[in-house]
Amino acid sequence: MDLQLTGASAWELFCKVKETGPLIQCITNFVSMDIMANMLLAAGASPAMAHSREEAAEFVRLASAVLINVGTLSPEWTDSMRATATAARELGKPWVLDPVGAGATTFRTQTILSLVDLKPTLIRGNASEVMAVAGGVGTVRGVDSTASAVEALSLGKDLARRVGCVVAISGATDLVTDGHRVVACRNGTPLLTKVTATGCAVTALAAAFIACAPHDPLTATAHALAVFGLAAELAAREARGPASLRVGLLDALYSVKQSQVCENVLLNEANDT
Amino acid sequence: MDLQLTGASAWELFCKVKETGPLIQCITNFVSMDIMANMLLAAGASPAMAHSREEAAEFVRLASAVLINVGTLSPEWTDSMRATATAARELGKPWVLDPVGAGATTFRTQTILSLVDLKPTLIRGNASEVMAVAGGVGTVRGVDSTASAVEALSLGKDLARRVGCVVAISGATDLVTDGHRVVACRNGTPLLTKVTATGCAVTALAAAFIACAPHDPLTATAHALAVFGLAAELAAREARGPASLRVGLLDALYSVKQSQVCENVLLNEANDT
Amino acid sequence: MDLQLTGASAWELFCKVKETGPLIQCITNFVSMDIMANMLLAAGASPAMAHSREEAAEFVRLASAVLINVGTLSPEWTDSMRATATAARELGKPWVLDPVGAGATTFRTQTILSLVDLKPTLIRGNASEVMAVAGGVGTVRGVDSTASAVEALSLGKDLARRVGCVVAISGATDLVTDGHRVVACRNGTPLLTKVTATGCAVTALAAAFIACAPHDPLTATAHALAVFGLAAELAAREARGPASLRVGLLDALYSVKQSQVCENVLLNEANDT
Numbered sequence: 001m002d003l004q005l006t007g008a009s010a011w012e013l014f015c016k017v018k019e020t021g022p023l024i025q026c027i028t029n030f031v032s033m034d035i036m037a038n039m040l041l042a043a044g045a046s047p048a049m050a051h052s053r054e055e056a057a058e059f060v061r062l063a064s065a066v067l068i069n070v071g072t073l074s075p076e077w078t079d080s081m082r083a084t085a086t087a088a089r090e091l092g093k094p095w096v097l098d099p100v101g102a103g104a105t106t107f108r109t110q111t112i113l114s115l116v117d118l119k120p121t122l123i124r125g126n127a128s129e130v131m132a133v134a135g136g137v138g139t140v141r142g143v144d145s146t147a148s149a150v151e152a153l154s155l156g157k158d159l160a161r162r163v164g165c166v167v168a169i170s171g172a173t174d175l176v177t178d179g180h181r182v183v184a185c186r187n188g189t190p191l192l193t194k195v196t197a198t199g200c201a202v203t204a205l206a207a208a209f210i211a212c213a214p215h216d217p218l219t220a221t222a223h224a225l226a227v228f229g230l231a232a233e234l235a236a237r238e239a240r241g242p243a244s245l246r247v248g249l250l251d252a253l254y255s256v257k258q259s260q261v262c263e264n265v266l267l268n269e270a271n272d273t
Numbered sequence: 274m275d276l277q278l279t280g281a282s283a284w285e286l287f288c289k290v291k292e293t294g295p296l297i298q299c300i301t302n303f304v305s306m307d308i309m310a311n312m313l314l315a316a317g318a319s320p321a322m323a324h325s326r327e328e329a330a331e332f333v334r335l336a337s338a339v340l341i342n343v344g345t346l347s348p349e350w351t352d353s354m355r356a357t358a359t360a361a362r363e364l365g366k367p368w369v370l371d372p373v374g375a376g377a378t379t380f381r382t383q384t385i386l387s388l389v390d391l392k393p394t395l396i397r398g399n400a401s402e403v404m405a406v407a408g409g410v411g412t413v414r415g416v417d418s419t420a421s422a423v424e425a426l427s428l429g430k431d432l433a434r435r436v437g438c439v440v441a442i443s444g445a446t447d448l449v450t451d452g453h454r455v456v457a458c459r460n461g462t463p464l465l466t467k468v469t470a471t472g473c474a475v476t477a478l479a480a481a482f483i484a485c486a487p488h489d490p491l492t493a494t495a496h497a498l499a500v501f502g503l504a505a506e507l508a509a510r511e512a513r514g515p516a517s518l519r520v521g522l523l524d525a526l527y528s529v530k531q532s533q534v535c536e537n538v539l540l541n542e543a544n545d546t
Numbered sequence: 547m548d549l550q551l552t553g554a555s556a557w558e559l560f561c562k563v564k565e566t567g568p569l570i571q572c573i574t575n576f577v578s579m580d581i582m583a584n585m586l587l588a589a590g591a592s593p594a595m596a597h598s599r600e601e602a603a604e605f606v607r608l609a610s611a612v613l614i615n616v617g618t619l620s621p622e623w624t625d626s627m628r629a630t631a632t633a634a635r636e637l638g639k640p641w642v643l644d645p646v647g648a649g650a651t652t653f654r655t656q657t658i659l660s661l662v663d664l665k666p667t668l669i670r671g672n673a674s675e676v677m678a679v680a681g682g683v684g685t686v687r688g689v690d691s692t693a694s695a696v697e698a699l700s701l702g703k704d705l706a707r708r709v710g711c712v713v714a715i716s717g718a719t720d721l722v723t724d725g726h727r728v729v730a731c732r733n734g735t736p737l738l739t740k741v742t743a744t745g746c747a748v749t750a751l752a753a754a755f756i757a758c759a760p761h762d763p764l765t766a767t768a769h770a771l772a773v774f775g776l777a778a779e780l781a782a783r784e785a786r787g788p789a790s791l792r793v794g795l796l797d798a799l800y801s802v803k804q805s806q807v808c809e810n811v812l813l814n815e816a817n818d819t
Contacts, residue, residue, distance in 0.1 A: 031579045031595050033304045033345075037469035042515050047469065049304050052347035054380035062377060072579075074598035076349070076622070104608060107600035194800060196583035196593065241797025242588050251514025254467060306577045306618075310742035315788050320742065322577050325620035327653035335650060349622070524787025527740060 003219055003269060005183060007262035010223040013209055014261065018044030022064035022211035026204055027051045027081055029071020029100065032197035035246070036067075039201040042253040043227075045208035056080040057087040065211035067204045068120075069098035070112055071197075078111050085118040094121040094214050096207040098200055103132030116163060121210060121217050123159070124168040124203045127152035134159040149175045153182065153273055166217045168206070168225065170199055175273065176222045182273050183222040186266035187229025194242035198249075202228045226265045231256055233264070276492055276542060278456060280535035283496040286486055287534065291317030295337035295484035299477055300324045300354055302344025302373065305470035308519070309340075312474040315526040316500075318481035329353040330360040338484035339368035340477045341393075343385055344470075351384050358391040367394040367487050369480040371473055376405030389436060394483060394490050396432065397441040397476045400425035407432040422448045426455065426546055439490045441479070441498065443472055448546065449495045455546050456495040459539035460502025467515035471522075475501045499538045504529055506537070549765055549815060551729060553808035556769040559759055560807065564590030568610035568757035572750055573597045573627055575617020575646065578743035581792070582613075585747040588799040589773075591754035602626040603633040611757035613750045614666075615644035616658055617743075624657050631664040640667040640760050642753040644746055649678030662709060667756060667763050669705065670714040670749045673698035680705040695721045699728065699819055712763045714752070714771065716745055721819065722768045728819050729768040732812035733775025740788035744795075748774045772811045777802055779810070 023046045028036055033049055040047040050059040057080075060066060066088045068081050088095040097120040099112040112133060116123065123133060127147035134155035149171030160167040161179030168176045174185040192198050202225060209224035210217045234256065235248025296319045301309055306322055313320040323332040330353075333339060339361045341354050361368040370393040372385040385406060389396065396406060400420035407428035422444030433440040434452030441449045447458040465471050475498060482497035483490045507529065508521025569592045574582055579595055586593040596605040603626075606612060612634045614627050634641040643666040645658040658679060662669065669679060673693035680701035695717030706713040707725030714722045720731040738744050748771060755770035756763045780802065781794025 029595070030303050030576050031583050034307055034469065034580050037304050038515065038519075041467045041469055048374070049302070049345050050374070050378075051345060052380070054348060055346070055378035058378045058380075072595050072597060073601070074622070075600060076347070101594070101596070105596075105601035105604045107598070107604075194587045196580065196587055239797075240794075241800035242584065243793040243796035246584075247516040247520060247793060248513075250516035251512075254514035303576050307580055307742065310577050311788065311792075314740045314742055321647070322575070322618050323647070323651075324618060325653070327621060328619070328651035331651045331653075349620070520789040520793060521786075523789035524785075527787035 003181065003183065005219065005222060005267040005269065007265035010226050010265045011258050011261040013213055013220060013223045014227050016212040017208050020212060021046050022208050023048055023062060024065050024067055024204055024207050024211065025050060025059055025063035026067045027056060027077065027084060028067060028069035028200060031071060032069060032200035035197050036201045036204045038250055039253060040204055040208060042250045043205055043208060051077060051080050053080045053083065057083040060084055060087040060091060060093065063093065065093060065207040066095040067207045068095065068115065069100060069200050069203065070108065071100040071200065073108055073111060081115060082118065085115060085120070089119060094207065094210045094217065096120060096122040096124065096203055096210065098203040099123060099125045099129050099133050102129040119163055120165050122166045122168060122206060122221055124170070124206060126170045130156045130159065130167060130169050149173060150273060153177065166221055168221050174225050175270070176218060176225065178218045181218065182270045183218065184268055184270035184273065185222055185225040185229060187226045187233060189232045189236040191236055191239065191242060191245050192232050195246045222267050226267050227261060230261060230264050234260065276454065276456065278492065278495060278540040278542065280538035283499050283538045284531050284534040286482055286493060286496050287500050289485040290481050293485060294319050295481050296321055296335060297338050297340055297477055297480050297484065298323060298332055298336035299340045300329060300350065300357060301340060301342035301473060304344060305342060305473035308470050309474045309477045311523055312526060313477055313481060315523045316478055316481060324350060324353050326353045326356065330356040333357055333360040333364060333366065336366065338366060338480040340480045341368065341388065342371035342373060342473050342476065343381065344373040344473065346381055346384060354388060355391065358388060358393070362392060367480065367483045367490065369393060369395040369397065369476055369483065371476040372396060372398045372402050372406050373473070375402040392436055393438050395439045395441060395479060395494055397443070397479060399443045403429045403432065403440060403442050422446060423546060426450065439494055441494050447498050448543070449491060449498065451491045454491065455543045456491065457541055457543035457546065458495055458498045458502060460499045460506060462505045462509040464509055464512065464515060464518050465505050468519045495540050499540050500534060503534060503537050507533065549727065549729065551765065551768060551813040551815065553811035556772050556811045557804050557807040559755055559766060559769045560773050562758040563754050566758060567592050568754050569594055569608060570611050570613055570750055570753050570757065571596060571605055571609035572613045573602060573623065573630060574613060574615035574746060577617060578615060578746035581743050582747045582750045584796055585799060586750055586754060588796045589751055589754060597623060597626050599626045599629065603629040606630055606633040606637060606639060609639065611639060611753040612641040613644070613753045614641065614661065615646060615746050615749065616654065617646040617746065619654055619657060627661060628664065631661060631666070635664060640753065640756045640763065642666060642668040642670065642749055642756065644749040645669060645671045645675050645679050646746070648675040665709055666711050668712045668714060668752055668767055670716065670752060672716045676702045676705065676713060676715050695719060696819060699723065712767055714767050720771050721816070722764060722771065724764045727764065728816045729764065730814055730816035730819065731768055731771040731775060733772045733779060735778045735782040737782055737785065737788060737791050738778050741792045768813050772813050773807060776807060776810050780806065
């Protein structure tokens with residue numbers, strides 16, 4: 001069966017996000033909080049940042065999906081992350097993991113692996129991070145990747161099958177896989193790499209799309225990446241640098257029209273990658 | 274006696290903020306820190322973010338007013354919040370409470386109620402939050418409200434009388450009350466709801482206005498809301514979405530002219546609401 | 547021997563930052579994280595925010611330089627700051643200290659002094675902060691300075707000689723000294739004082755420049771301040787207020803051209819100041 005990967009299907013799901021306004025509970029790093037909350041709002045979702053041991057797991061009851069990002073990790077937060085992920089699973093709610101900097105330090109890698117054991121719906125990272133999570137030889141340099149998405153795909157597919165989740169690997173072309181099928185997303189602009197936490201924010205956007213299509217996280221993730229990348233393309237036309245790109249990106253997510261999405265989304269199956 | 278609620282009175286107090294540059298100590302959530310500090314600076318006040326047990330209460334000596342916002346709450350911060358509020362009271366300095374997410378979780382609601390016991394000068398929240406603080410049946414969905422300001426007014430007035438404070442309830446029309454009189458503020462733009470932490474930031478702005486008129490927190494709060502809402506209206510004229518609205522809002526707070534304030538502030542007593 | 551303080555030498559070092567993309571590990575306050583990460587990216591460096599006890603010192607191995615900023619200080623962070631500074635020294639990597647609010651509270655001042663003992667490569671603060679660090683009579687009002695850079699220079703020179711570091715004092719004219727020579731930087735715009743954390747961010751930029759010229763932190767710091775100030779000047783030409791200045795500043799750091807740097811950098815030795 002072919003996957004629905006058109007601009008029309010992306011627009012349809014995006015409209016569902018705007019109409020239902022899913023509440024996305026975010027436990028995320030300090031750098032990303034502002035852009036993540038603003039991106040979710042611009043796209044029509046509703047962000048809630050609640051991270052403490054005392055309430056994170058209780059908060060899940062109110063949420064449609066959960067985003068966990070380990071960026072500025074500390075032990076005080078890891079307990080909450082695990083409790084929240086566990087609560088999400090028990091309540092049957094999707095949860096998404098952004099394994100920032102996997103492989104950089106022992107503490108970080110071990111925390112991430114313990115979260116992977118709690119079976120996220122989606123793991124989204126750059127090639128090095130995905131390789132480190134999969135147990136491969138990912139070379140990490142801080143939070144940037146030194147490998148390409150294609151290099152990480154084989155390990156990413158293994159990881160997806162083993163965990164039973166979707167894995168998205170960011171790059172010039174993003175690759176999304178459930179371990180069997182692979183979707184390539186070619187929307188985006190290189191200038192995005194000069195704006196901090198855009199990767200963190202788009203992972204949260206994927207959580208919002210998945211909340212509106214929990215039966216098909218592969219397609220939902222691909223659609224989220226495409227809509228985000230397209231908004232960045234629209235913003236890049238007038239941007240004078242990374243800061244105006246960021247402003248334009250959020251404005252475009254808020255105001256992008258049906259025709260722009262339908263005509264410019266660049267998604268396709270790429271099972272032979 | 275009629276309250277002074279004109280554009281001229283708003284401008285007069287705004288000028289006092291710009292001239293004296295009150296230092297506002299903010300213990301606030303991680304999402305709001307950037308926009309709150311920038312909004313205070315744009316308006317002519319001076320922000321200081323100091324939250325730790327070891328110095329927050331000592332820092333109050335330097336401040337003209339204190340803002341406490343419980344957004345990304347954790348136990349490590351609640352002790353500081355209480356110590357700082359207590360110190361502000363003892364020093365006779367105004368302090369303002371933003372009860373973000375009141376009613377969402379047990380931990381959050383209990384922390385907020387313990388802060389209310391320390392008698393803030395102003396409590397500012399959305400309708401659901403005010404109803405939850407007042408002990409009513411506020412329905413909370415994350416940090417958004419599902420009730421209107423008018424619905425919360427009766428409970429808000431009770432709360433104001435019981436605590437001896439001003440209560441401001443945000444909405445399409447903001448309502449501000451000391452338990453006896455009610456002021457309605459109609460400045461603003463709906464697009465503000467798509468920018469995170471604007472509510473947090475305007476509560477800090479209210480603290481700055483109160484610092485310059487500590488004898489009349491009801492009028493000071495109304496003036497702060499009006500100037501903020503008017504700046505948002507000016508920004509909305511040219512905004513292409515929520516991110517450019519945010520940029521324009523801060524620019525307008527910095528550059529708004531006397532005639533614009535005098536002619537466009539929309540404040541009135543609304544005791545029969 | 548004359549110092550190289552031309553626009554051409556600033557451009558040369560700036561190009562080295564862009565070409566090598568040094569990884570700057572930042573342990574910094576919550577308010578500054580967004581603008582600091584975005585400024586480093588715009589300038590071609592690579593930011594990594596990693597602060598926890600469990601990994602900060604291990605992370606130093608990956609970094610080219612370290613930035614420590616005590617803005618929103620808490621005891622949980624001070625141990626990491628000291629461990630990271632110690633690790634940087636042992637590995638022979640430059641580290642830079644931003645003593646935000648030195649003198650404001652006992653806890654803050656003592657923490658800063660314990661970090662100074664670990665011999666930073668650069669200390670950068672406003673006049674009051676530098677005077678407080680040097681043990682003088684700096685008058686602090688929150689995080690703003692009430693003294694001028696020239697007033698703090700004598701104590702700053704003493705501090706630089708005693709620690710064996712470079713000291714940069716911000717002001718209308720920035721002064722940079724190694725205790726023997728003094729460089730004045732006149733680039734910048736007063737509107738910068740209305741944008742939060744620009745001082746924090748430029749200290750991180752200085753760390754990136756020092757990472758590319760570790761043998762000469764005096765000149766590297768001066769060049770960083772000049773390039774930053776020049777980008778702010780370019781942005782100020784079109785800014786409508788502090789928020790658009792911030793956008794334009796980051797855009798300009800990304801896109802500023804060789805001729806603009808070569809012709810407009812305002813650096814000179816000022817040993818008789």
